[in-house]
Amino acid sequence: MAVSSEQSSDIIVLFGPSGVGKSTIATELIKHCPNLWLSRSWTTRPRRPQESPDSYKFVDRDEFIAHREAGRFLECDEFLGNFYGTPIPEAPQGEDILLEITLDGAEQVKKLHPEALLIFVDTPSQHDQKRRLRRRGDSASNIRRRLKKSKQERLRSTALRKQVVVNDDLVKTVKDITKIIEEHRKT
Numbered sequence: 001m002a003v004s005s006e007q008s009s010d011i012i013v014l015f016g017p018s019g020v021g022k023s024t025i026a027t028e029l030i031k032h033c034p035n036l037w038l039s040r041s042w043t044t045r046p047r048r049p050q051e052s053p054d055s056y057k058f059v060d061r062d063e064f065i066a067h068r069e070a071g072r073f074l075e076c077d078e079f080l081g082n083f084y085g086t087p088i089p090e091a092p093q094g095e096d097i098l099l100e101i102t103l104d105g106a107e108q109v110k111k112l113h114p115e116a117l118l119i120f121v122d123t124p125s126q127h128d129q130k131r132r133l134r135r136r137g138d139s140a141s142n143i144r145r146r147l148k149k150s151k152q153e154r155l156r157s158t159a160l161r162k163q164v165v166v167n168d169d170l171v172k173t174v175k176d177i178t179k180i181i182e183e184h185r186k187t
Contacts, residue, residue, distance in 0.1 A: 009089075010096040011113050012036070012181055015106035015160070016121035017150035019133040021167040022100040023055060025121060028174045029098060033181055037095035039074075042067070045082035049137040075101060075108035080145055096185075103153045106160055117184045119163040119177060122154070128168075 014022045030038050043056045044064050059067075064083045068076055076085030079102055086105065089097045099109065109116050123129040126147060133143045163180050167173045 009037075009091045010185065011089075011109065011116040012096055012098050012184070013106050013109055013116055013118045014098070014100040014121055014177075015103055015118060015157070017103075017123075017129065017153050018146040019129045019136070019138075019150075020121045020123050021132065021170070021173070022121055024170065025167065025173055025177065026098055026100040028170065029177060029181075032174055033178045035095050036098050036181070037089075037091040038098045038100075039086050039089045039091075041084055041086050041099075041101065042073075042076075043082055043084045045084075051137075074099075074112070075105040077102055077104035077108075079104070080142070080149065096181075103157050103160070106157075110160060117163070117181065118160050119165060119180060120157055120161045121173075122164065122166050124166055124168045126150070 014026055016022060026038055030036055040054070041056050042059055042064060044059060044061050047053065047055070047058055061083065064085065067073065067087070068083075068085065072087055073085040074088050076083060078084075084102060084105070086099055086101060089099075091097045099105070101109070106118055110118060123132065129150065130143060130147060133146055138146065165173055165176050165180070
């Protein structure tokens with residue numbers, strides 16, 4: 001299901017492999033980029049240690065499936081055994097919608113909203129990605145699965161990669177993405 005035609009908001013999508021910093025970047029963009037509203041995704045995965053309870057709406061599989069079957073997600077997919085999805089956004093008037101989602105989700109949004117701005121976020125290296133996954137509390141087996149999936153995602157994402165930002169310095173990354181958003185808003 002698409003965003004309401006009455007909604008005049010731009011859709012800005014941060015997507016990329018696990019551990020590249022999408023959530024951290026999104027949080028900083030909300031602070032520094034005016035008129036940007038972050039849509040909070042749903043997930044069936046358990047909350048990680050030290051993860052904020054409002055990082056996602058954490059739900060069980062039955063609630064997620066019921067929401068999906070009712071057509072209430074803009075995009076959703078299953079990733080490493082857990083469901084993730086973005087409820088149909090209802091941004092405040094005058095705010096653009098920011099999504100931080102998976103590659104599969106980005107592909108779904110692009111089909112529904114070809115005008116959406118998609119920004120692929122990556123790490124400088126796989127070693128750096130592994131370090132970040134470890135630091136956020138992922139298990140060793142989950143890290144291996146996520147790194148394997150990341151290789152596939154990088155290859156598959158080339159068709160969607162109009163804008164690519166390597167997150168090697170958070171302040172610079174946020175400035176670069178803010179500039180991309182500002183340029184997009186001028187078009």
